[in-house]
Structure formats: C-alpha cells, structure tokens
Amino acid sequence: MKAKLLLLILALLPLPTLASAFCPFELPPSGESNNRRLVNLNIVQYVELSKDELLLTYGGGNLGDGHRARIALKNPEEGVEMIQRMKQTASECDAVKAQR
Numbered sequence: 001m002k003a004k005l006l007l008l009i010l011a012l013l014p015l016p017t018l019a020s021a022f023c024p025f026e027l028p029p030s031g032e033s034n035n036r037r038l039v040n041l042n043i044v045q046y047v048e049l050s051k052d053e054l055l056l057t058y059g060g061g062n063l064g065d066g067h068r069a070r071i072a073l074k075n076p077e078e079g080v081e082m083i084q085r086m087k088q089t090a091s092e093c094d095a096v097k098a099q100r
Contacts, residue, residue: 023093025086027056027069039069041090047083054079 023041030037039056045066046057052073060066073079 023090025089028071030070037069041086041093044086047086049076049079049083051076054082 021042024038025041027037027039029035039058044056044058045060046055048055048057052075054071054073056069056071057066058069071079071082073082
C-alpha cells in the first residue's frame, strides 16, 4: 500500500525541465534590410513550410497576438535544411542547460 501511494505521489510531481530559457537562432535578412534577425527557439509555437516560404509563429498566447517571421525560400529543400538547423540549435541549447 505504501509503495503504491509513493508511486502515485512521484507520478504527480512535476518533472524538472531541461530546456534552456533562451535559445537564439539567426534568421536570414528580410527584404532589402541587412539587419540581423534572431528568434528565441523556445517561444516558436508553429512552423509552416510551403514551396517558397517558411513561416515561424511565436510569442502568442498570454503574450499577445503573437508575431510572425516569414522567410523566403528558393525551394522547399532550403526550408527543410533550415528546420534541421533549428532542431540542431535547439538540441545544443538543451545540452548546455543539461550540463549546468
């Protein structure tokens, strides 16, 4: 009985998160501006890939209506490569957090 109660209590405890609080990812310049653009991957909520555009939606919910970053693509493969780089960057951010 005590073992079952202990397992139930442990199951209800929140697990510690290993995600970093800030994980910057540099986006390509937009339009004619050569300004550097970075997005925090931890707040990206939605990624949409079409044949000529990658759309990142972030900062919505209780932060307001949210924002969008539109990235023009030469082809869909370029978008797939960017998503892979985003996943790699997020993994690296999490690995740094786990080492602390």
